[in-house]
Amino acid sequence: MSNGGTRPGAALDALPLAGLQRFLARPQAPKPRPGERCDMCGEPIAAEHSHVVNVHNRSLMCTCRPCYLLFTNPGAAQGRYKAVPDRYLYDPAFALSSREWDEIQIPVKMAFFFINSELGRFGAFYPSPAGATESLLPLDVWETVMAANPRFATVEPDVEALLLNRTRESFECFLAPIADCYELVGRVKLHWKGFSGGEEVWREIDAFFADLRQKSRLVEPGQPRE
Secondary structure, three states, X not given: OOOOOOOOOHHHHHOOHXXXXXXXXOOOOOXXXXXXXXXXXXXXXXXXXXXXXXXXXXXXXXXXXXXXXXXXXXXXXXXXXXXXXXXXXXXXXXXXXXXXXXXXXXXXXXXXXXXXXXXXXXXXXXXXXXXXXXXXXXXXXXXXXXXXXXXXXXXXXXXXXXXXXEOOOOEEEEEEEHHHHHHHHHHHHHHOEOOOEHHHHHHHHHHHHHHHHHHOEEOOOOOOOO
16 A cells, blocks of 8 residues: 555656666767768768878878778888877977077977988978978987987887977977877967967967876886887
8 A cells, every 4th residue: 555655666667768778888989070081981980080191292181990900000002101100108308408499490389300201301390370380400400309319219200200398497208199299280270369379379288288298108217218
């Protein structure tokens, strides 16, 4: 006989079955953004996706995972396309003096350096309101810098870069995928306002480097860089 109360489990019975199923369902892969597709096969891709570099024209291609994996082996497509790895290293003790930085002729406090395999040398680029701007890098200066930091000599041509950020105290250096460097360029171009950039762009830059520090493996002094 009912006493007017609610029997145990009645509230649970009242929940729609669909409402319970969402707690039991397996996590789903990120959904593709509307209109965002693999630059190779045209399949939809998620916001977090892989990248491939076209070595000949220096373009960065957004790819699905199957297309990306085709170019992870050295020499695939006769070297025309290279998969961008996801290696992140952080070296706060990277040896670089203010004088060397000035000689490299970078007018801002951040830049990235990568080996262009077709030219057989490093190139230097820095973010600007107009996009990625190339610096005419004096090779003798950068060779001196790399000689002082030989454990970062394993940077992979075309697909990895040394991303430098000048702080108040010194320079910090990251070995990062080239795609991350162009992400920084995109943030600067999108949010830059006026002559000095404005507060918004500097918040974006600070957030970018904070995230990069968090996902990078710290390289201790004396420890070989991979």
